[in-house]
Amino acid sequence: MPEEILLMDKITKVYPNGFVANKDVTFSINKGEIHALMGENGAGKSTLMKILFGIEPFEEGRIVLKGKEVRFNGPLDAIANGVGMVHQHFMLVPSLTVAENVVLGMEPKKGGMFDFEEAVRLTEEACNKYNLKVDARAKVEDLPVGFKQKVEIVKALVRGAEILILDEPTAVLTPQETAELFVELKHLKEQGHTIVFISHKLHEIKELCDRITILRLGKSVGKANIADVTEADISRMMVGRDVVLKVEKTPAKPQETVLKVRDLRIVADTGKPIVNDISFSVRKGEILGMAGVEGNGQSQISEAITGLLSYQQGSISVNGVDLKGKKIREIRELGVSHVSEDRNTYGAALVSSVKDNILSDRYYKKEYNKGLLFDDKKINEMTDDLIKEFLIKCDDRDDQVKMLSGGNVQKVVVAREFSNKPALVIANQPTRGIDVGATEFIRKRLVELRDEGTAVLLISADLNEVLELSDSLIVMNEGKIAAYLPDASVITDMILGEYMLGVKTQTPEEIARVAYD
Ligand SMILES: Nc1ncnc2c1ncn2[C@@H]1O[C@H](COP(=O)(O)OP(=O)(O)O)[C@@H](O)[C@H]1O
Numbered sequence: 001m002p003e004e005i006l007l008m009d010k011i012t013k014v015y016p017n018g019f020v021a022n023k024d025v026t027f028s029i030n031k032g033e034i035h036a037l038m039g040e041n042g043a044g045k046s047t048l049m050k051i052l053f054g055i056e057p058f059e060e061g062r063i064v065l066k067g068k069e070v071r072f073n074g075p076l077d078a079i080a081n082g083v084g085m086v087h088q089h090f091m092l093v094p095s096l097t098v099a100e101n102v103v104l105g106m107e108p109k110k111g112g113m114f115d116f117e118e119a120v121r122l123t124e125e126a127c128n129k130y131n132l133k134v135d136a137r138a139k140v141e142d143l144p145v146g147f148k149q150k151v152e153i154v155k156a157l158v159r160g161a162e163i164l165i166l167d168e169p170t171a172v173l174t175p176q177e178t179a180e181l182f183v184e185l186k187h188l189k190e191q192g193h194t195i196v197f198i199s200h201k202l203h204e205i206k207e208l209c210d211r212i213t214i215l216r217l218g219k220s221v222g223k224a225n226i227a228d229v230t231e232a233d234i235s236r237m238m239v240g241r242d243v244v245l246k247v248e249k250t251p252a253k254p255q256e257t258v259l260k261v262r263d264l265r266i267v268a269d270t271g272k273p274i275v276n277d278i279s280f281s282v283r284k285g286e287i288l289g290m291a292g293v294e295g296n297g298q299s300q301i302s303e304a305i306t307g308l309l310s311y312q313q314g315s316i317s318v319n320g321v322d323l324k325g326k327k328i329r330e331i332r333e334l335g336v337s338h339v340s341e342d343r344n345t346y347g348a349a350l351v352s353s354v355k356d357n358i359l360s361d362r363y364y365k366k367e368y369n370k371g372l373l374f375d376d377k378k379i380n381e382m383t384d385d386l387i388k389e390f391l392i393k394c395d396d397r398d399d400q401v402k403m404l405s406g407g408n409v410q411k412v413v414v415a416r417e418f419s420n421k422p423a424l425v426i427a428n429q430p431t432r433g434i435d436v437g438a439t440e441f442i443r444k445r446l447v448e449l450r451d452e453g454t455a456v457l458l459i460s461a462d463l464n465e466v467l468e469l470s471d472s473l474i475v476m477n478e479g480k481i482a483a484y485l486p487d488a489s490v491i492t493d494m495i496l497g498e499y500m501l502g503v504k505t506q507t508p509e510e511i512a513r514v515a516y517d
């Protein structure tokens with residue numbers, strides 16, 4: 001008989017701004033299971049877990065842990081009761097070693113001094129016990145994300161976590177790292193730990209989890225044994241309809257070269273080259289995917305192209321025009337659109353309205369001005385048309401963008417960036433962290449743009465996304481192109497993973513094929 005270890009019973013959570021993020025949510029997990037928590041972005045998953053971990057208060061309901069009602073006054077309290085959490089954004093001190101991070105706040109002492117060797121011993125002991133391979137003496141800042149995550153897990157375990165909450169742990173991992181994490185999580189489960197696993201990836205849930213609870217718009221809408229449901233069932237419960245994540249597309253018909261990047265070199269303030277003499281081209285009517293673990297130069301490349309970052313060497317041109325020394329607006333006027341990975345800093349002005357966000361790249365244009373004044377009627381029409389066309393869920397055009405869900409914020413960005421007949425779109429993580437519906441919509445629009453003759457550079461750490469959308473692919477590893485794969489339709493995520501992790505690299509001749517004239 002499964003034993004219920006935790007019950008969150010009829011939880012209601014209202015944020016200070018009045019937003020009801022959880023409404024009467026009931027969430028029950030059994031001892032020793034891996035329980036998936038799923039739902040579109042904004043469904044309230046992180047909120048529910050923050051409540052459990054004691055970092056968000058709640059208005060109604062109760063939490064019952066091992067038959068006893070509890071209410072944690074913060075993470076320390078939660079940890080003391082055996083509940084640990086690994087957040088979407090790691091909370092480690094980069095300049096410290098793994099061992100120092102693991103024992104932070106519970107440092108072993110010898111003669112009143114911090115006992116580093118004992119910290120290493122404790123860390124190694126935990127790593128061995130739980131079969132997590134991390135170097136206790138390594139500095140956290142030198143570790144790849146996959147290892148940072150392990151450090152977070154070890155940290156929770158040495159503090160006695162029996163229930164471990166993992167909030168979208170695989171979002172930042174390669175397939176190989178994900179596979180490794182799954183082995184470790186299954187091992188933890190065998191040792192009697194209980195795991196709550198949040199992910200948007202249906203196949204991961206199918207592979208790893210025992211049961212699933214699904215949230216939709218702050219309510220729990222279903223739970224099931226994983227074995228009893230198909231991926232289609234799950235996605236139906238999540239969005240209330242069938243989602244086709246496959247994007248229909250015909251083979252590309254690439255035409256002349258639009259973007260030409262040659263011998264681009266970008267060096268960090270520290271003197272370390274981040275982008276190392278790379279050359280590639282993107283043609284009219286094709287989507288070139290750029291795959292890679294984040295932090296291998298992709299973001300810097302997109303910022304260099306769009307004028308946000310200066311570069312030391314090489315050249316970038318769009319339709320034959322050299323971009324060197326050009327201002328951001330001049331580059332945009334050449335038809336370059338940019339969906340930034342950081343939508344809250346570069347993409348959208350959160351305190352501004354939907355209308356002002358859309359207007360921000362075109363307010364000065366003749367068609368929206370009448371003499372010295374704005375042509376309000378025209379601007380309003382244009383905005384309302386885009387709200388409709390891009391299915392932006394808001395009450396009206398004057399809504400502040402920060403009141404919208406992540407998926408809708410991104411639709412505002414995309415509405416602005418895709419609606420100017422761009423010659424080139426740089427789309428950096430265009431669907432990261434947003435719900436299935438918005439993701440599907442944005443992907444379709446990218447393919448439509450391609451069919452209308454736009455050149456698209458798609459940068460994404462989501463392998464399904466790059467594989468699904470790209471016509472051809474380059475893979476980045478440590479600031480270099482590790483591979484050029486002209487036909488994306490024959491590539492698997494395992495092949496990509498090998499190039500991403502630097503296990504394999506093509507010859508310079510093979511890579512040079514992507515530098516079209
Ligand atoms: N501090 C906050 N104040 C107001 N609203 C918030 C806050 N944090 C999250 N929300 C809103 O609550 C909803 C649920 O968010 P979240 O729990 O992060 O969803 P999920 O993790 O399922 O994507 C979202 O619409 C989000 O915008």
Ligand SMILES: [Mg+2]
Pocket residue numbers: 045046047167
């Ligand atoms: Mg979340």
